Amino acid sequence: MIDLRFYFKFFLVLTGIIIIGSLILPEKISFFSFVPQKILANKENEFTLLLIGKSGEGYIGGENTDSLIIAHLVLDKQSKIYLIPIPRDLVVFDKNNNLTKINQLYALKEIDTLLQKASAYSGLEIKNYFVYDLHFILGLAETLGGIEVKLDQPVIDAASFYTIYPGKRILKGDDLELVLRSRYYPEGDFQRIKNQMAVIEGFKNKFLNLSWSDKIKILKFVLANRHHWQTNLNQETIYFLLNKSQEVREAKIKVILLTTREKFLKSGYFTIGNTEGVYGIYPSLGIDDYNSIQNYILAELKSD
Numbered sequence: 001m002i003d004l005r006f007y008f009k010f011f012l013v014l015t016g017i018i019i020i021g022s023l024i025l026p027e028k029i030s031f032f033s034f035v036p037q038k039i040l041a042n043k044e045n046e047f048t049l050l051l052i053g054k055s056g057e058g059y060i061g062g063e064n065t066d067s068l069i070i071a072h073l074v075l076d077k078q079s080k081i082y083l084i085p086i087p088r089d090l091v092v093f094d095k096n097n098n099l100t101k102i103n104q105l106y107a108l109k110e111i112d113t114l115l116q117k118a119s120a121y122s123g124l125e126i127k128n129y130f131v132y133d134l135h136f137i138l139g140l141a142e143t144l145g146g147i148e149v150k151l152d153q154p155v156i157d158a159a160s161f162y163t164i165y166p167g168k169r170i171l172k173g174d175d176l177e178l179v180l181r182s183r184y185y186p187e188g189d190f191q192r193i194k195n196q197m198a199v200i201e202g203f204k205n206k207f208l209n210l211s212w213s214d215k216i217k218i219l220k221f222v223l224a225n226r227h228h229w230q231t232n233l234n235q236e237t238i239y240f241l242l243n244k245s246q247e248v249r250e251a252k253i254k255v256i257l258l259t260t261r262e263k264f265l266k267s268g269y270f271t272i273g274n275t276e277g278v279y280g281i282y283p284s285l286g287i288d289d290y291n292s293i294q295n296y297i298l299a300e301l302k303s304d
Contacts, residue, residue: 047073049128056133063107075244079251085193091280123294136228143221146172147202190259
């Protein structure tokens with residue numbers, strides 16, 4: 001018999017993490033680099049999860065990951081949740097030492113490689129993941145009756161020129177999908193990441209003020225849409241999160257976003273597979289050399 005109370009608590013905590021945690025200019029490539037990365041193991045009250053968002057069934061390239069966000073939880077008396085987005089255009093070496101984009105690793109069924117790259121990028125030990133598709137996020141917003149999102153730039157559909165103007169907007173359905181997926185900005189994918197962070201904030205605000213009836217609706221939705229998400233979280237980890245549910249709820253959020261402006265990342269054009277001139281992002285020190293990025297992220301973690 002299914003223990004509904006257990007699943008109820010688990011999905012509320014997990015959905016909270018997802019919501020809180022889920023919820024670029026050409027230069028010549030200078031050199032490739034193979035540098036061993038230093039990985040910082042999680043401490044007793046820390047937990048790190050890779051949130052993997054994909055478009056899903058019905059979309060071209062639906063298994064490619066549109067969103068990669070590292071959620072690092074420090075759950076003590078002054079709890080914090082650090083969100084570290086990884087650019088989807090980041091160029092990496094796959095397990096066969098071939099160039100690819102990090103957003104293609106999941107589609108290539110290289111989840112272990114993806115976790116290794118996320119660990120190398122951040123300097124954090126990442127063993128756990130949660131994968132969700134667009135149907136899951138849009139359905140969740142619909143179940144909640146829409147979410148309030150504050151946009152700092154207009155969001156424009158490149159085909160129809162339909163525009164969502166800056167300011168506070170209640171988003172769901174097609175409008176929410178446009179905000180999550182549009183990349184047509186001077187900053188390209190980095191502005192899309194910022195919009196995703198605004199959506200996360202909207203989800204968080206909604207989630208923390210749910211009535212019991214809304215919580216039950218969410219649980220029913222999550223259980224009914226099991227084929228739209230997957231995770232490798234084990235029972236021990238689930239119980240750890242359940243025991244820390246109050247700390248998760250009270251945690252302050254900090255976003256650590258690196259762009260080409262900070263000089264940690266560069267952009268250029270690559271030959272990937274049989275395709276030439278593929279646009280991508282790479283570390284300033286060289287492909288797969290994340291030492292300066294790690295140092296910056298770890299300094300941000302220690303500064304609070």
